[in-house]
Amino acid sequence: MKQLTLLSPTAILGYGFPDSSFERGISFGPDVIAVDAGSSDPGPYYLGSGKCFVSRVAVKRDLTYLLRAARTLRVPLVIGSAGGSGAKPHLEWCHDIIMEVAKEEGISFRLAVISADVQHSYLKDAMWDGRVKSLGPVPDLSEADISESTYLAAQMGIEPFLKALDGGADVILAGRSYDPAVFAAFPVWKGYNKGLALHLGKILECAAIAALPGSGSDCMMGFLEEDCFMVEPANTERRATVESVAAHTLYEKSDPYLLPGPGGELDLYKTEFEQVTDRRVAVKGSSFREQPYTVKVEGAKKIGFRVITIAGARDPRFIEHLDEIIAGVEERTIGNFQWEKGKFKLMFHIYGKNGVLGEQEPHPNAGHEVGIVIEAVAKTQELAEAVLGFARSTMLHYGFPGRLATAGNLAFPYSPSDFKVGEAYVFSVHHLLSLASPNEIFPVIFEEVGS
Amino acid sequence: MKLVELASVIRTKNAGPFELTIDVIFKDRETYQLAKNNNILNAALIAELYNVPESDILTAIYFDPACAFKATMKRKMPCGDLGENDIYGAQQHAPLLDLEVKLGDGDEHSDS
Numbered sequence: 234m235k236q237l238t239l240l241s242p243t244a245i246l247g248y249g250f251p252d253s254s255f256e257r258g259i260s261f262g263p264d265v266i267a268v269d270a271g272s273s274d275p276g277p278y279y280l281g282s283g284k285c286f287v288s289r290v291a292v293k294r295d296l297t298y299l300l301r302a303a304r305t306l307r308v309p310l311v312i313g314s315a316g317g318s319g320a321k322p323h324l325e326w327c328h329d330i331i332m333e334v335a336k337e338e339g340i341s342f343r344l345a346v347i348s349a350d351v352q353h354s355y356l357k358d359a360m361w362d363g364r365v366k367s368l369g370p371v372p373d374l375s376e377a378d379i380s381e382s383t384y385l386a387a388q389m390g391i392e393p394f395l396k397a398l399d400g401g402a403d404v405i406l407a408g409r410s411y412d413p414a415v416f417a418a419f420p421v422w423k424g425y426n427k428g429l430a431l432h433l434g435k436i437l438e439c440a441a442i443a444a445l446p447g448s449g450s451d452c453m454m455g456f457l458e459e460d461c462f463m464v465e466p467a468n469t470e471r472r473a474t475v476e477s478v479a480a481h482t483l484y485e486k487s488d489p490y491l492l493p494g495p496g497g498e499l500d501l502y503k504t505e506f507e508q509v510t511d512r513r514v515a516v517k518g519s520s521f522r523e524q525p526y527t528v529k530v531e532g533a534k535k536i537g538f539r540v541i542t543i544a545g546a547r548d549p550r551f552i553e554h555l556d557e558i559i560a561g562v563e564e565r566t567i568g569n570f571q572w573e574k575g576k577f578k579l580m581f582h583i584y585g586k587n588g589v590l591g592e593q594e595p596h597p598n599a600g601h602e603v604g605i606v607i608e609a610v611a612k613t614q615e616l617a618e619a620v621l622g623f624a625r626s627t628m629l630h631y632g633f634p635g636r637l638a639t640a641g642n643l644a645f646p647y648s649p650s651d652f653k654v655g656e657a658y659v660f661s662v663h664h665l666l667s668l669a670s671p672n673e674i675f676p677v678i679f680e681e682v683g684s
Numbered sequence: 685m686k687l688v689e690l691a692s693v694i695r696t697k698n699a700g701p702f703e704l705t706i707d708v709i710f711k712d713r714e715t716y717q718l719a720k721n722n723n724i725l726n727a728a729l730i731a732e733l734y735n736v737p738e739s740d741i742l743t744a745i746y747f748d749p750a751c752a753f754k755a756t757m758k759r760k761m762p763c764g765d766l767g768e769n770d771i772y773g774a775q776q777h778a779p780l781l782d783l784e785v786k787l788g789d790g791d792e793h794s795d796s
Contacts, residue, residue: 276764488754663762
């Protein structure tokens with residue numbers, strides 16, 4: 234019987250995995266090791282700034298295990314969404330770590346590097362050509378959104394990976410990728426069903442998160458056959474159950490039945506899940522429907538600099554008057570910096586009242602104490618510091634009716650009290666781009682490492 | 685009865701930076717079927733709970749394979765915009781925890 238074995242070591246490269254799980258995963262004799270390194274979940278800062286949300290030490294640790302194992306077994310290692318956001322600086326960062334590991338371990342391999350950057354001028358032209366559209370509840374794209382984005386990266390489908398495999402790559406390092414494609418590429422290259430391969434990839438990209446108990450830092454195995462696939466966690470203390478696997482199909486997706494991706498959508502209307510052993514689930518019936526080829530383009534832009542302070546308040550009278558105190562502090566701050574109007578924004582997060590849900594909080598009742606985060610975002614670092622500092626000292630000494638504690642309203646846990654968070658970014662591009670060919674903007678470059 | 689008594693999972697999470705998705709997984713297939721038959725969760729109810737127009741609810745669907753209900757809504761603001769208070773969208777489920785639902789006639793002593 235034809236079967237392909239896939240090892241997904243961890244949910245995100247750098248999240249780690251236990252040695253024992255990895256060894257057990259390797260004992261299954263995987264035909265490919267694949268790992269997703271990215272996510273847009275941690276917010277716009279990482280794509281916008283070109284930084285990674287996982288530490289270099291943690292990524293190097295995982296890559297050392299993966300490169301060693303892949304070269305020992307002589308199987309491909311596929312890495313998608315390098316450096317978290319998969320744009321140029323993220324790809325270079327991960328490339329640098331791979332080179333360092335190869336040198337230290339004395340291993341050699343043929344590396345394919347696939348970049349996912351979209352040139353600003355290319356996207357503008359595409360926009361005027363009508364090849365760009367909003368993805369879901371996203372505003373229409375403007376020239377300014379494109380110009381102001383620091384980096385633009387598109388999520389590649391399986392085709393650039395196929396090109397890398399055709400070219401004899403032992404290790405594939407890809408920029409921003411559609412998560413399931415990182416896992417589905419090798420099986421599709423081997424002739425397996427695309428719908429099943431992509432659905433398997435959708436589960437494997439989060440590794441043992443789809444197991445019970447779930448974990449983002451443990452290995453998951455995939456076994457792909459001609460008309461079904463099976464998943465089983467490598468760690469014997471976890472199980473894959475019909476519930477855990479079916480529930481994961483919902484995870485982070487808008488619609489559980491139709492999962493759109495590059496070049497088409499995964500259709501799960503006929504998908505069936507079956508418990509085949511205590512720890513293994515079989516899945517069949519998933520199919521892929523080809524559609525005009527589009528990819529998702531992501532971008533973030535810098536809006537200024539952020540400074541915050543953290544304080545507690547334990548005075549019931551202060552807490553009782555908090556809304557009017559905040560309004561007063563805002564008014565005083567805006568008045569004090571009125572010549573900078575429109576260049577800064579002051580915000581308050583009141584933990585213990587509605588810090589998590591904001592205006593949607595069904596019980597906005599403060600308890601006996603509240604945690605306050607004051608946040609200032611401004612066009613310049615100096616202005617952000619000035620606004621935050623003014624708001625902090627104004628709130629500390631703000632007078633209100635019935636005030637007893639006239640020495641100060643806030644308890645600061647730290648000195649210094651104010652924290653420079655750094656540059657602040659927002660998402661500026663989240664749009665679908667039509668491509669003439671799946672490989673159009675994803676060049677594959679080969680290099681011989683360590684030889 | 686309360687929704688929390690019928691569910692094994694009640695969660696929210698970003699579905700991309702512009703959408704928030706709610707998953708409710710029922711504790712067993714029988715409960716799920718009753719919930720689905722009575723349509724105890726739906727777009728109008730989610731809109732009311734989160735105090736948003738119903739047009740912000742992009743999907744509201746029952747998913748048989750996972751005994752689950754899923755609703756996806758427009759995010760209050762794009763992830764990470766000024767005023768954000770939950771980057772991952774992972775703690776927006778609380779309004780569902782208080783929800784009282786009716787499973788219809790015979791829900792207490794169902795022998796189906």
